[in-house]
Amino acid sequence: MGATGPSADVPLVLKGSDGRRRVITAADDLAVHIGARVGMPVAQAESLFADLVIMDSDPAADALALEKLAIWALRHYSPMVAADPPAGIVLDILGAAHLYGGETGLVDDVVRRLSEMQITAYAALADTWGAAHALARFGGQAKRIVIPGGAGEALVHLPVDALRLPEDMLPDMRLLGLDTIGELAAKPRAPLARSFGQKLFRRVDQALGRLAEPIEPVQSPELISIQRIFAEPIGAPETIAKYTRRLVGQICDRLEEAGLGVRRLDLHFTRVDNRIETIFVATAKPVREPKRLTKLLCDKIETVDPGWGIDKMVMTAAFVEHLSMQQVIASYSEPARPDVEELWDALANRYGTDSLYRAVSVATDIPERAVKRMPPTSDDVGSTRNAAFRRPQRMIRPPESIMALAVLPDHPPRAFTWRGQRYAVARADGPERVRGEWWVSDNEKGKVRDYFVLEVENGERFWVFRGGDGQHEETGSLNWFMHGKFD
Structure with a gap:
């Protein structure tokens, strides 16, 4: 609420109208903790809780904020996003989850980003809008992912309130003893449909x-x-x-007029049965080349189910950036840089953005932190600090514990057992001491590792380390670990 809002350490509720009654329409965590709840009469709350701050709700502003949040999700996660009033958004992530490493990765990213915006979110992923809506609000878990086909089992114990039924219908259903969705779904339909109308079981079927x-x-x-x-x-x-090609040409003309390039292009197909099929493509850099965008979209047409026919196509530039023309300067002495962005886009849209990256060296002594992933279009060339260090081509993450026979404090192992196999050491080189980075984590203060290159009798070479200096337990566990293997 900005500078005019109440302090964060006092319980706050919002009041509104429910017919002719004044009731609480929203409550923060502190208010819920002391006993305030949504639907409680304002007069009762004022009499019970002396420290409660009560402010007027603004449904119009809430609806506008929810729409803005839905547009934010549209730009970041999925071309199919809708507001789910009063306090939710629904995303159809079919074809979008692989861009975040799968469904779990996408759900985690949504919750994390909302948390960074100081929005507490409960997320549920299911086959249907109705199931996801119910589980997010009544499932009792911050994040819930239901396996395909598991909506029925997940909903059976939830209250009928989760079905988005009209409020005036719920008291009568409780009088009939229908408290859960499972109890309702098991009842004969005809008598209940005569009493409550077709909407009751339509919500169940949805x-x-x-x-x-x-x-x-x-x-x-x-x-x-x-x-x-x-x-x-x-x-x-x-x-x-054919019509995809025409729409791409038209939208590229609009983008050129605005001086923009597209980073994500959505294409919606509205079928005659009112179902919407969607495909979208994302690019590493702003693009407005019709041929390139058409190819990316047409590669996904095979995933579209036209049903009985498509009567409308809508193409939207969901995410755009400024794109200005640049002069290409040719050089006879140096070959031109290959244009691989088109290949990057084709691979990223097919296999996901996480599958395509550049490995960049990092200025650190800790081996598992020495390389980081960067987008393929990044100009970061990395650090040369570790270029002269001897490191194995195959790193084991996380390091695996081994049983080693060695003389403390600084002798290499004479033999070790790894993954159930015993190795006799023929030659060894080391130690190379690596100290913990106390500025990264307090737990690393004073910690050291001693690394050795070990060559065994069959010629294989391994990279192992001992946690600690071999004398003082505060420097490490004094246990041995396998961290890599030289090819």
């Missing part, structure tokens, strides 16, 4: 995946978007590719 529930994606007026509506539905891959 949550269990028996009935489709289309997502109407949020649209930002700031986004550059082109659409094509067809008088007759289309469905052949060649026809889809």
Whole structure:
């Protein structure tokens, strides 16, 4: 709430109207801890909690903030995002999860970024919007991922409140003893449908995946978007590719007028049954080359299910950056730098951004920190500090414990056992002492490692270390570890 808001160490609730009653519509963690709850009459809260700060809610501002959050998710995670009032957003991540290393990686990234924005989030991933909505709000876990086909088992014990039913329907259902979704789903439908209407079991079927529930994606007026509506539905891959090519040409013209290049391009296909199929491509650098973008999109057309036909295509530049023309200076003495960005984009869109990276050397003495991953388009050349050090081509992460026979404090092992096999050491070189980086972690203060290169009788060479200096336990565990192998 800015400078005018109350202190963070006092309980805060927001009040609003529920018909003719004044009730609490939202409560922070401190307020919930002392006993305030959503739906409690304001008069009751004032009489029970003397230190409670009560402020007016602003539903219009909340709705606007939720829409902005949905647009943020649209730009970062998925081309299919919708607001899920009053306090949620829904993302269709089909085809997007691999860009974050899988479903778990995407969910973790969403929760982490929201936490950095001081937003407490509960995330659930399921086959259907209804199941994910229910588990995020009533599942009791900060993060929940349901295996494909497991929505029914995950929902069976949740209360019927999780089904997004009208509020006036819930008291009557409790009077009938229908407290959980499992109890409701097991009942005969006809009598309940006559009493409560078809919406009751429609919500059940949507949550269990028996009935489709289309997502109407949020649209930002700031986004550059082109659409094509067809008088007759289309469905052949060649026809889809033809109109994709035309839409790419049109949107590239718009991007050129604005001096922009696209970093992510979304293409939505609205089917005649009102279901929306979506594909998207991301690029390492801003692009507005029609041929290149068309190829990336057409590679994904095979994943589109046209159903009974597609009657509308919408192309949106979801993430753009400024792109200015640059003069290419040719040199007869040096060959031109190969243009590999197109290959990077093709591989990243097929296999995920995490599968494509550059390894860059880092200025550190700790071997497992000596290399970091950078985007393939990064200009970082890394540090040359460790270039002269002898390091194995194959590093073992994390280092594996070994049993070693050695004379303390600074002699190399005479023999060691690793992964159940015993090795006799023929030659050894070392130690090379590596000290802990106390500025990185307090736990590394005073810690050391002594590294040895060991050559065994069959000619194999290993890189091992002892934790500690061999004399003082405060410098390390004095245990031996395998950290690498020379080819």
